[in-house]
Amino acid sequence: MIEIKELTKRFGKKSVVENVSVTIEPGTITSFIGPNGAGKSTLLSMVSRLLDADTGDVLLDQNNVKKWKSGEFAKRVSILKQSNYTNVRLSVRELISFGRYPYSKGRLTAEDDKFVDQAIEYMNLEDMQNEFIDELSGGQRQRAFIAMVIAQDTDYVLLDEPLNNLDMKHSVQIMKILRKLVDDLGKTVVIVLHDINFASVYSDRIVALKDGKLVKNGPTQDIINSKALREIYDMDIPVQVQNGCRICVYFNSHA
């Protein structure tokens, strides 16, 4: 279980995240939503130790994440940020194999290869596994990096706007894969999403931030309604039910 306790981060005088406390329920998809600059990515970075908090703690299994050894932490929690640029000559398969580094330290065993194959299959990358990542489109590269995180086989998978650069088909494909990771393999996924409808359709819980403060935290059905969305986004957003999914129709609403 990951517990976020009274976390605060300031850049200069501005608090980007202010006194946020959230518990991430195991075996769920939790979406972080909120307007631009709400502090979603910063919060995710602090949970994954990429960024140090000014005050407050993050606990993984009752132990402060700062006390975890880097190598052990990498076997429990993985994080993928938005921009993944590298000028290294690397094939898709080699990139995904890096996901096994916490276990094998670069010397792949047969078991590691099995995880890599599985991740490639999950992300439908069989055809391009021998292509070089600097020759792929942004979306294809994004999928390769997600496959790396899947091969890392951690209990917690943290993703910062993984749907960036992806078309509708691949966005849906990735959200379905995340759902499968949770439902079939018992993983816990925490994801920063910009598209509220993906959050509504695929997540179990939603954490809403605004100006660095926690405004809503609860099961998806409690958040996806016009009243709660008004508080988060300052917009009147009608919610319609289509095929059992709650869809926010915000495209022509008044701000």
Add this chain to the structure above:
Amino acid sequence: MQKNSTKLIFLAVLAIIGILLYAFYDIKGGFDYAFPRRMVRIGAMVVTGIAISYSTVVFQTITQNRILTPSVMGLDSMYEVVQTLIYFFAGSMSIWVLNHYLNFGAAVIAMVLFALILYRFLFRTNKHPIYLLLLIGMIIGTLLGSLVTFLQVLIDPVEYLSLQTRLFASFTNVKSELLYISIGILFIAFIYGYRIMGKLDVMSLGRENAMNLGINYDRMVMNILILSSVLIATSTALIGPITFLGLIVANLAYQFLSTYKHSILILGASLISIIALVGGQFFVEHILELRTTLSVIINFIGGIYFIYLLLKESRSTR
């Protein structure tokens, strides 16, 4: 595409041919006189080639930039400052010049201390200091360069001539006793390097991905900066400033060997720089008959290659 092992063997054969050619070509008169001297030069070229390639490749990995060399941190300038100060205050007949150990030691220690102080200061005040480090390094480098020029203007012209030979990279007056020390330092660097090769591969994915995979990134950056400063300091104190070479050979290695593995890249870059140094020195000694120095040729060819790289990078990032 050829396999990397074949390419490495090809490079190694080329390097050995170059070394043999340089060692035995036109060796008339006193074999006993010429041969040991040539061997010392070859030793110096091998040591320098490896040190420069090694430090440049790892430096480019942590900066995620392929047109930088460790010299942008001002280490070369620091070397010039030390030598100039020695000649300015103590003179060419002082023990600081005549005792090679003392001169070598002073230069290496000054450069490494300079680097350590810079890193200490930056890593304490800043979280991700690479770019700040580069900027400050460049500014301090320029400042030291101006200081050197100022002192050189004031120095006695005869002393200045003697100083000048130390400020140009040269293999012709390498001291064999310093060569052994350099080999020792290189050996220690390699033992450390052997343990971090895998981590370096992961670090080429960038800070966040490397941290995700369990690398203690910020501490590794510090360690690698120290490693590459020690290597640069050693090679500079041994033969003079020649870090531009690192930029060329590292990039040639990336192009020639399409791999992300640092063990292969560093080996390849080292072999290429040995070929370049031995071949270049052969060219300078036997074809140009010492009418110019190796560093002039390296800077000339390196400069052209650098412009090519800049053009290529600007195309690929557009």
